[in-house]
Amino acid sequence: MSLKKTLSILLVVLTLFSFLVLFIFTSNFRQFLSNTEFHTALNEARWSLETTKVLLEEYLLQKNPRVSRQLRIKFDTFKRDESFRNLEKWETEFPLVSSLLSKRTDLVYIVELLLAQEERDGIFLPDTMPQPDARVGLALPAPATQPDARVGLALPAPATQPDARAQEMAHALHADAVSQTFLTMHEISSYLIDLSVQSSHEISLDTIHFISALTLIILILLPFVLFTLIWFRNRVLTRIFQLDAAASRISAGDYSLKIFADGNDELSRLSQTFTVMQKSVQEHTTALANEKERFGTILLSIGDGVLATDTDGRVTLINPVAERLTGWTSAEAVGRPVTEVFRILKDPSREVQDNPVFRVLETGLVVNLANHTILVSRTGEEYQIADSASPIRVSGSAMEGVVLVFRDVSEHNRMQNLMIQSEKMLSVGGLAAGMAHEINNPLSGMLQSASVIETRLAGDLPANAQAAAAAGISLEGLRTYMEARGIFRMLVLLKESGVRIGKIVNNMLSFARKGSSQMSTHNLTELVDAALDLAATDYDLKKEYDFRKIVIERDYEPGIPPIPCDSGQIEQVVLNLLRNGSQAMHYAATNEPRFTVGVYADWTRQMACIEIGDNGPGMDEAVRHRVFEPFFTTKPVGEGTGLGLSVSYFIITENHHGEMEVVSSPGEGAMFIIRIPFASTSNSTATQIVPQ
Known part of the structure; x- marks a missing residue:
């Protein structure tokens, strides 16, 4: 049987039992109320009778017209009292009610006759009354010899002449009526007491029947x-x-x-459906977990930083790459404002850049990050980044957040700058080679002519004396004139300028020449030490500058293998860096100038590295980007050619297939880093070198 039918049967049975209980309760309760009402009516009748009786006794004791009037008033009230009339409905149930009502009627008639006689004859009871009867409290004289047909009293007609004999008879008859009245009242009171006892007994029986019936129903229903x-x-x-x-x-x-589920009722079918749903939920949950794991694996494996926010701009997701770039772990970043985690600046102005998340939230469109954007990590590190921010929408619904995808392009930008720099070097190198040949020829003639002029004027050659004598002048006088006019000083300046031009031409030729034929293996630390020894002899009296006053701190890693290089060119590069650094510290009046020179191996990239750092004034972003450009210099006019660093850069990158970069900030000094491969790129069979 199905659960629905079973519940319906139970409901019908419970309803029938409920109606049965209600019927029994109503029947018994109605009888109980009837008996209670009857008992109340009896109490009211007794109270009315007792008050009338009390007033009658007062009337008999005081014997005056005032009490007689009160008795009349009370008796009128007694006749109209509804409490006795209310007992009529219980005549069939209680036989004594009929006798009670009959006696009340007799009482009313007797009192009416008594009061009528008193009003007619003006007779009051005598002063001396018999002792009260034990039952009603009054002496009951013998009844008259001629009783009334209804109540047994003889009430003679009033006498025309009130003689003594008639007066005595009237008093006797009046006393007999009063005694009969009290006897009737006593009988009525007895009836009332019996009926009260009987009604109480009925009420108790009704209560017992009700409780018994209710108990029986409960025992049946339980x-x-x-x-x-x-x-x-x-x-x-x-x-x-x-x-x-x-x-x-x-x-x-x-x-x-x-x-x-082993049945066919509703709950069994519900259990079967629940089992199917449980299996479906388990399958979908497993699939969702697998998809989430796959998505997490993709998110962890992706090489770009991924950062997601909600519509309030608070971080909800961050992958490991974004953790590394921002400096915030996922636990620390989630829930924080994106402006706190993802701080970006404009490059090179370093102004705070508007966060693209809020532009996406405002427009709902994809926003690409501007070029030259710097991400400042929590630790203060800076990265050049690129990419975009996009809105997050699910099935075309309203925007639920923004996802930022960004990557570190610092190395890419650096390599791009290096490529641009290399292109410049190649173009300038070709130009320099042509200019060097064009300048060298006239420069050689100029320097040679200047030397010949100086020899013919200042030298003690016989040909000089003969030529002076033939001209009619003395050689000493000519020399005095030349000294006075500064001709010899001009010739020295001319030669120095020519030599300086020759150095520039040689640098230009070095810039254009690769010189791979001089490659051989050398110990890198020995080459650096040789360059430091050469730098120690650089003494500029005009600037009162001595390289030997600079503190040199060496940090050489042992076990670096010899590397293929041109020793002269490597020394020239290191010497240029040392000379430029010392001059920069001298011009900036750096207190306690210091060089930090390090040589170490990058075993991962198979490259030997040279680091040369100073504690000088450093350089800003604009200078740092142009420092390797040919003819770019920050020295005063006439103090530099602007080719030293560009030639050094060309030597490292082109001649040795290495790398050269600078790290510097204003007021933080500068650090030049040189990287040279362990093996020549032309040797394709070279094996990887491991640390000893």
């Missing part, structure tokens, strides 16, 4: 109710509790609890 509860617990509640427990465990991710 097994059925217990059976219903046990059945409901076993067939309904137990399976509902199983479903609830299974739902709770499913919500906690536990799908191990199985629900067995």
Whole structure:
């Protein structure tokens, strides 16, 4: 039987029992109310009778017209009293009610006759009355010899002449009527007491019957109710509790609890459906977990930084690459404002750049990050980044957030700048080679002519003396004139200028020449030490500058293998860096000038590295980007050619296939880094060198 039919039968049975209980309760309760009402009416009649009796006794004791009037008034009230009339409805149920009402009628008639006689004859009871009867409290004289047909009293007609004999008879008759009145009242009171006792007994019996019937119904209904509860617990509640427990465990991710349905009722079908749903939820949850794991793996493996926010601009997701670039872990970043985690500046102005997340939230469109954007990490490190911010929408719904995808392009930009610089070097190198040849020829003639002029004027050659004598002048006088006019000084300046031009030409030729034929293996630390020894001899008296006053701190890593290089060119590069650094510290009047020179190996990249740093004034971003350009210099006019660093850069990158870069900030000094491969790029069979 299905659960629905079973519950319907139980409901019908419970309804029938409810109607039965209601019927029994209503019947008994109605009888109980009737008996209670009868008992109340008896009490009211007794109270009315007692008050009348009390007033009558007062009337008999005081014997005056005032009390007689009060008695009349009270008796009128007694006749109209509804409490006795209310007892008429119980005549059939209580036989004594009929006798009670009959006696009341007799009482009313007797008192009316008594009062009528008193009004007619003006007779009051005598001063001396018999002792009260034990039952009613008054002496009851013998009844008259001629009683009234209804009540047994002889009430003679009033005498025309009130003689003594008539007066005595009237008093006797009046006293007999009063005694009869009290006797009737006593009988009425007895009836009332008996009826009260009988009604109380009926009320008790009704109560006992009601309680007995109710107890019987409860005893009959209790097994059925217990059976219903046990059945409901076993067939309904137990399976509902199983479903609830299974739902709770499913919500906690536990799908191990199985629900067995062995019936065909509604709960069994519900359990079967729940089992199917449980299996489906488990499959979908497993698929979702696998998809989430795959997505997490992709997110962890992607080489770009990924950062997601909600519509309030707070971080909701950050992948490991973004953690590394921003300096914030996922636990620290989630929930924080994106402006706190993702801080970006404009390059090179270093102004705070508008965060693209809020532009996406405002426009709902994809926003690309501007070029030359710097990401400042939590630790203060800076990265040049590029990429875009896009809105997050699910199935075309409203925007739920923004995803930032960015990558570190610092190395890319550096390599791009190096490529641009190399292109410049190549173009300038070709130009320099042509200019060097064009300048060298006339420069050689100029320097040679200047030397010949100086020899013919200042030298003690016989040909000079003969030529002076032939001209009619003395050689000493000519020399005196030349000294006075500064001709010899001009010739020296001319030669120095020519030599300086020759150096420029040689640098230009070095810039254009690769010179790979002089390559051989050398110890890099020995070449650096040789360059430091050469720098120590650089003494400029005009600037009162001595390289030997600079503190040199060496940091050489042992075990670096010899590298293929041109020793002269490497020394020239190191010497140029040392000379430029010392001059920069001299011009900036650096206190306690210091060089830090390091040689170490980058075993991962198979390259030997030279680092030369100073504590000078450093350089800003604009200078740092142009420092390797040919003919670019920050020295005063006439103090430099602007080719030293560009030639050094060309030697390292072109002749030795290495790298050269500078790291510097204003007021922080400068650090030049040179990297040279362990093996020549032309040797394709070279094996990887490992540290010893």
